[in-house]
Amino acid sequence: MSLPIKAIKVWIRNDTYTKMLLERADKFDYETGGILLGYRNTSEGMEHWVVTDAVGPGHSAKHGKFIFTPDYEYHVEEAERHFNDTLGKEYYLGDWHTHPNASPRTSWLDRVTILRNAKRANHTNNRSLMIIIGGQLTSNKTISYVGSERQTYIGLVAKPIALKLASKSANNDWLLFHNPEF
Numbered sequence: 001m002s003l004p005i006k007a008i009k010v011w012i013r014n015d016t017y018t019k020m021l022l023e024r025a026d027k028f029d030y031e032t033g034g035i036l037l038g039y040r041n042t043s044e045g046m047e048h049w050v051v052t053d054a055v056g057p058g059h060s061a062k063h064g065k066f067i068f069t070p071d072y073e074y075h076v077e078e079a080e081r082h083f084n085d086t087l088g089k090e091y092y093l094g095d096w097h098t099h100p101n102a103s104p105r106t107s108w109l110d111r112v113t114i115l116r117n118a119k120r121a122n123h124t125n126n127r128s129l130m131i132i133i134g135g136q137l138t139s140n141k142t143i144s145y146v147g148s149e150r151q152t153y154i155g156l157v158a159k160p161i162a163l164k165l166a167s168k169s170a171n172n173d174w175l176l177f178h179n180p181e182f
């Protein structure tokens with residue numbers, strides 16, 4: 001039995017985040033997104049999600065003003081390629097997408113997606129990451145979410161934990177998101 005997780009930190013490489021913002025600007029004000037790659041570790045009640053790369057939507061993705069359907073085949077290929085390139089040290093962590101000119105809070109469909117991802121995420125202890133970039137084109141608002149298949153439910157909808165961008169990160173190469181009480 002592992003210790004309960006009290007604090008969560010999500011680390012994203014600055015250049016990975018820049019890549020996501022460029023893809024967002026390219027499709028604005030249509031939604032876009034992709035998958036998050038990296039690794040997760042836990043120690044003494046602290047959970048770290050380390051995002052080392054993000055993959056874009058793929059050529060067969062569909063972009064709408066209020067919906068985004070990714071190119072799933074492309075994402076499976078890219079996740080497998082990353083897993084092999086890192087000799088199995090890094091893998092699929094979750095999804096990211098944009099909410100152009102809107103709040104970065106999860107929609108009902110987003111919460112269902114997090115729950116579905118968590119259920120099949122054996123490699124991350126049935127927890128899954130989602131990053132949503134909302135806001136205006138020139139002033140993004142980004143929130144990271146971690147959901148669990150064991151989360152409390154309202155009906156069928158999971159309530160993921162929301163992690164805010166820290167005002168200061170440890171260094172210039174990484175952005176840090178954390179739950180505000182830690």
Ligand SMILES: [Zn+2]
Pocket residue numbers: 097098099106107110132
């Ligand atoms: Zn969404």
